[in-house]
Amino acid sequence: MSMSKRRLEQQEHFWIPTAEIVRSPGHPFYERLNRLLDQQGFDRFVEERCASFYAEKLGRPSIPPGVYFRMLLIGYFEGIDSERGIAWRCADSLGLRAFLGYAVNQKTPDHSSLSVIRGRIDIETHQEVFQWVLKVLAKSNLLKGKTLGVDATTLEANAALRSIVRRDTDQPYEEFLHDLAKASGIESPTREDLAKIDRKRPKKGSNQDWYNPNDPDARITKMKDGRTHLAHKAEHAVDLETGAIVAVTLQGADQGDTTTVQETLDQTEANLAEVRDDPQASKHLSSAKVREVVADKGYHSNDTMCHLREERKIRSYVSEPNYRGGRHWKGKASEQAAVYGNRRRIRGRRGKALLRKRGELVERPFAHCYETGGLRRTHLKGHGRILKRLLIHVAGCNLALLMRTLFGLGTPRGLQGLARRVFHSLWAWTADFWGFCKELPGVSQKLGVPTATSPVA
Incomplete structure (x- = not known):
């Protein structure tokens, strides 16, 4: 057999026969999760709840609400923090494409589409x-x-933290440190001088005096x-x-x-x-x-x-x-x-x-x-945007509990090392069984297991 070399450049096919399109066998976890959601009527439920946010007849066809919520669930099951990462993972995986209901020749939703849908559907x-x-x-x-x-x-x-500003004057934090440096006699402070002043000043930034204009809800x-x-x-x-x-x-x-x-x-x-x-x-x-x-x-x-x-x-x-000095309950x-x-x-x-x-x-x-x-x-x-993502993320954790109860697996990675865990479980059971047999002299003699009281040849 001759060795093949990887092609650095290759001509893409203009036409591909249907029989030659790569098909995914599907991920066992996501197949069972999809079956569970279908049995409970998940898509019908979210479509009824989200119908008021879309036009009845006219307009460009949108991404189905069930796909949007499934992609947020994928963020939990795959451990992905950003919507950009979720969109990339769904586009890259054939198994996740099948979970979302997209064929190989169909484009999965982009991260910007997730942002638009999240802004359209309310927190309720x-x-x-x-x-x-x-x-x-x-x-x-x-x-x-x-x-x-x-x-x-x-x-x-x-x-x-370096982007925080004062609530009363909107003065940036770095400019505030420059004023402190000049007040202490340093006309042209360096970054080291500013860092030293920041460490030594007695009162640090408080939420009553400072906030971040990019995320006012952050504290x-x-x-x-x-x-x-x-x-x-x-x-x-x-x-x-x-x-x-x-x-x-x-x-x-x-x-x-x-x-x-x-x-x-x-x-x-x-x-x-x-x-x-x-x-x-x-x-x-x-x-x-x-x-x-x-x-x-x-x-x-x-x-x-x-x-x-x-x-x-x-x-x-x-x-x-632990309260020191006791407590007083008069009145x-x-x-x-x-x-x-x-x-x-x-x-x-x-x-x-x-x-x-x-x-x-x-x-x-x-x-x-x-x-x-x-x-x-x-x-x-913003709390509104974060809470939308957080609610579905935690809902994914609850679905993982349900999947673990019904099928024994709560995450897609639960199948990894399954054979090893089964082997160790059987090994531990066998060791416990032989240890139990050693404590029964009659049984141990029939099975040929030496005991502590049996004579040694």
Whole structure:
């Protein structure tokens, strides 16, 4: 057999027979996901919800809404953060083309088309798609709605700190440092001088004095790794019985947990109310409303405990921070009762179990959505645009939970190393079996397995 060489230049074919067109066998994961969406009527649902954003008869044919939402789901399953990357991946993969319903000779949507459609469809419609996924989870007995775990994380904004300006005068930050340098006696400061002044000045940039004109919703905050950056805050409410994400909200990164939890609980109640309106989905819910909320000590305050106990009628399991010097309850009978009741519950057996489960089921979606899901840093600007992408991204995480329950695989990469995992499982089972046989003298003699009491020749 002679060796062939790769051609650097080749003549493209003008006509290609249909039989010679490359066809994709399809990806097993996306085929099953598409089958699941078709069985539940996903395309019909989104087309009905998006019909008001398009002309009835006249106009250029648009990209189907089902394709738009599928491409955002691909962003989660493939771990792609930007819409440009999603569009490139869909154009490059034959399996994803089949998932979207595009033939080889058809052009997949461009990233600019995704931006146009995202701007046309409102946030409420994206929220309805998220609620539709919750109904599908409830029909599969993966949503209970009784016990919730709440936690938040920061998303790095697509904005630079060096671009911030003062709120009162719109003076850029670098110009502000130049004024400080001149006030200290440096007439022509270098970049090293400016960096030194920035490090030594006692009061750093605050959100009350500074903002970024490119993304006014971004806030100056300290990230998980210790860096100071412009960021947003995403907060999840997770069903602690199944691991499903019941609600997600996007808020300012400078707001405390005790402030943002109210909006998250309101959105949770709204989502569960939509699920209860579906007769087939509501019968699987274990409670008519949220009964318990589990959170870390960042959510603990007198007002939060009273609000959960008196207004929402919810039992709280919130870790209590260490208060030095004791606490004074004079004239605060309701606050004392709420705090003491929460303290009594978290010290009980159920409270300790729920706090351990919170650390597992609430932190896991953060890793799936923002680390392997690729959305730790946002490429969009403004809470409205980011929330649209975030809702469908988190809906993809819920669909992954459903796929993992039904088919054993939650991501397209779940097939990688499957044979190795099966081999190790069989090996571990065999080792446990022989270890069990060694403890049974009668069985071990029949099988020829040496035991500790058997004589050695």
